[in-house]
Amino acid sequence: MTAKPPLFQFDNSYARDLQGFYVAWEGAKVPAPELVLFNRELAEELGLEADALQTAEGAAVFAGAVQPDGASPLAQVYAGHQFGGFSPQLGDGRALLVGEVIDRNGKRRDIHLKGSGPTPFSRGGDGKAVLGPVLREYILGEAMHALKIPTTRALAAVTTGEMVHREGPKPGAVLTRVAASHLRVGTFQFFAARGQTDKVRQLADYAIFRHDPDLSGKDGRYLGLFSRVIERQAELMASWMLAGFIHGVMNTDNTTISGETIDYGPCAFLEAYDPATVFSSIDHGGRYAFGRQPSIMQWNLARLAEALLALFEPDNLDKAVDLASTELGRFPDLYRQHWLHGMRGKLGLTREVDGDQDLFEDLLSLMQQQKVDYTLLFRHLGDAAIGDPEKARRLFVDPTSLDPWLTRWQDRLSAEDLSPRLAKEQMDTANPLYIPRNHKVEEALAAAEAGDYAPAVSLLEVLKHPFTEQQDREAYAQPAPDSFGPYRTFCGT
Numbered sequence: 001m002t003a004k005p006p007l008f009q010f011d012n013s014y015a016r017d018l019q020g021f022y023v024a025w026e027g028a029k030v031p032a033p034e035l036v037l038f039n040r041e042l043a044e045e046l047g048l049e050a051d052a053l054q055t056a057e058g059a060a061v062f063a064g065a066v067q068p069d070g071a072s073p074l075a076q077v078y079a080g081h082q083f084g085g086f087s088p089q090l091g092d093g094r095a096l097l098v099g100e101v102i103d104r105n106g107k108r109r110d111i112h113l114k115g116s117g118p119t120p121f122s123r124g125g126d127g128k129a130v131l132g133p134v135l136r137e138y139i140l141g142e143a144m145h146a147l148k149i150p151t152t153r154a155l156a157a158v159t160t161g162e163m164v165h166r167e168g169p170k171p172g173a174v175l176t177r178v179a180a181s182h183l184r185v186g187t188f189q190f191f192a193a194r195g196q197t198d199k200v201r202q203l204a205d206y207a208i209f210r211h212d213p214d215l216s217g218k219d220g221r222y223l224g225l226f227s228r229v230i231e232r233q234a235e236l237m238a239s240w241m242l243a244g245f246i247h248g249v250m251n252t253d254n255t256t257i258s259g260e261t262i263d264y265g266p267c268a269f270l271e272a273y274d275p276a277t278v279f280s281s282i283d284h285g286g287r288y289a290f291g292r293q294p295s296i297m298q299w300n301l302a303r304l305a306e307a308l309l310a311l312f313e314p315d316n317l318d319k320a321v322d323l324a325s326t327e328l329g330r331f332p333d334l335y336r337q338h339w340l341h342g343m344r345g346k347l348g349l350t351r352e353v354d355g356d357q358d359l360f361e362d363l364l365s366l367m368q369q370q371k372v373d374y375t376l377l378f379r380h381l382g383d384a385a386i387g388d389p390e391k392a393r394r395l396f397v398d399p400t401s402l403d404p405w406l407t408r409w410q411d412r413l414s415a416e417d418l419s420p421r422l423a424k425e426q427m428d429t430a431n432p433l434y435i436p437r438n439h440k441v442e443e444a445l446a447a448a449e450a451g452d453y454a455p456a457v458s459l460l461e462v463l464k465h466p467f468t469e470q471q472d473r474e475a476y477a478q479p480a481p482d483s484f485g486p487y488r489t490f491c492g493t
Contacts, residue, residue: 006069007052007061008111010099014181015072017206020199021187022074027064027096028117028127030172032161035059036453037138037460039155042178046103046155053156062156062176064096064116071099075119079193080186080253081303083287088193090186090253091121094129097182108210110182111155115174130170131159132445135456137175137264139444143436143463144261149239150232151261152179171449180260181210185304186253192307201311207257222311225257227327230301232259234331237294238338242346244270244374244435246290248280248489255300266489269435271479273367273374279438279489298331345430346378347409348385348423350416359412363405370396373479375435382427385413386420432466434473438487439480 014022035058043050052058060066067073075092082090096119098111114137115129138154145151160172183203191199204222208215212228215221236259240247247254248266256262266280275291283289288296305324313320336357343360344350367377372395380391389406393399413423436459444456462476470476480487 004052005049007058008048008068008070008099008101010068010070010072010111011102011108012070012072012099013108013209014076014097014100014110014206015074017209018202021203022076022097023120024073025075025096025119026067026073027113027174030063030065030160030162032159033059033063033065033174034159034161035062035156036159036173036448037135037154037157037456039142039153042153042155045105046101046109046178048101058156059158062113062158063160063174064098064113068098073098075121076182076187077121077190078184078186078253079190080184080251081189081300082251082253083283086189086193089121089190092119093122093125094118094127107180110177110179112177112179112182113174114177115172126164128160128164128172129174130164130166131157131173131449132170133265134173134175135445135448136267136441137177139436139441139456139459139463140264140267141177141261142460143466144243144245146464146466147239147243147432147435149243149245149261150236150259152177154178179256179262180258181207181256182262183207183210183257184253184262185255185257185300185307186251187257188304188307189252192310197310200307204308204311211258222308223323223327226305226308226312226324227330229257229259229304230327230331231334233297233301234334235259235338236261237297237335238342240293241290241339242342243432244273244290246270246277246279246288247293248278248283248288250288250293250296250300252300252303255297255304268438268441268487268489270374271438272371273364273377274371275368279487281488281490294332294335297335298328301331302328342430346427347381348413348416348418348427350418350426353412353415356412359405359408363409366396366401366405370398370401372396375432376477376479378427378431379433381409382424382431384410385423385427429467433469433477434462434466436463437476437478437480439484440476 038054040050061068073096077091079088080090094115096113096116100108100110103109118127134157138157141151141154145153155178156176158174162172163169164172208225215224246268254263268279270277277290278286309320312323377395384392393402396402440459444459447455462473
């Protein structure tokens, strides 16, 4: 009789190379794990046997109740600045890194569980998750991937067959997340705060192995790593701002070394444009408001610089500070370059022209004054590029307020080499028609909690092709109705 192949072909470098950076642990037993969403496309990209995972055995593995062959489940330790205050020990309080696989493109990817039960880092919590936040992360992560924004992704969502208390009983659930790694700014902070420079160095060498192998063994590699993280995060912040995405909890433990978006807790997308927009119920001071995200990221990167400082110039602290400051000072210009490039794409422009930033910012000011839907305006400007501005104008309380800006933009377009039709085609590949509209996400979560997963599946199908107009899907492109009211999001702990 031929033995079944293992569900995963693991190669667990974190467990193997970083002993002392985690606690080996296993997930809690659960009564009745059931697979409710499965990302077959991602499973195939990871080189997994998708059919074998869509079984009762797969559901038990995704719940954390069964350890698959070759796994080395562990809870990672890290620290972090949370809303500006430093917590010296956080760690995976309800999560486990199961192991790593090499995908079909030769990239190393983490297989990670969220909601699999308490760990030594749970700080008194039950370590579990409930269905709503698990599905939110699944939906938002897949939407971001389709929008071409670097992100962790969801492989599976399972219910556990138990009720978990979160302001009343809720269905328990576990998310299986895939990431380039789970290294965070807070991972470095944990060891730096304890003066464990050798471990900071060991972690930095591991990060280079994972994300910047061309730096391995080179002089200046630690400053080079810091520089690469700055570059990745500058590009990520621009992509968030261009899409209208608000993370909601940009703590340093939610800031990755890989440059991926991670931890979709109180996140959401803008509708009416306003840089001061905050959805998170716990962000009382607006620290992580939409418009503040780039500056907060630079602040987070400064914390990474502090953690790495002893590696830059071990015998000359002043020089190390100067090197770090110089690198960190690049962030605003890097971010601005990515943002300007992205805005040109959103407006059908290819050449760099002085005055573009004023043109873009004047449009945003108009949008803010008139409370215009961010996603729809950019999408409808594609029609304006071919001579039909009415859809865009109708989004304004006073449609005539847009006209002077339209004239300036159309003059700018006329100086391009693109025809109006090609400009619209470019714009339609940069401006989504479909984003995870907040009311649609909430509808899907509420239905799932009542046992109906069809709305979540339909929403995921629409979001898989955000730039392509889909027949009979008009409702997915519309802002929330007035009856939806002010929107608030909550952490999924």
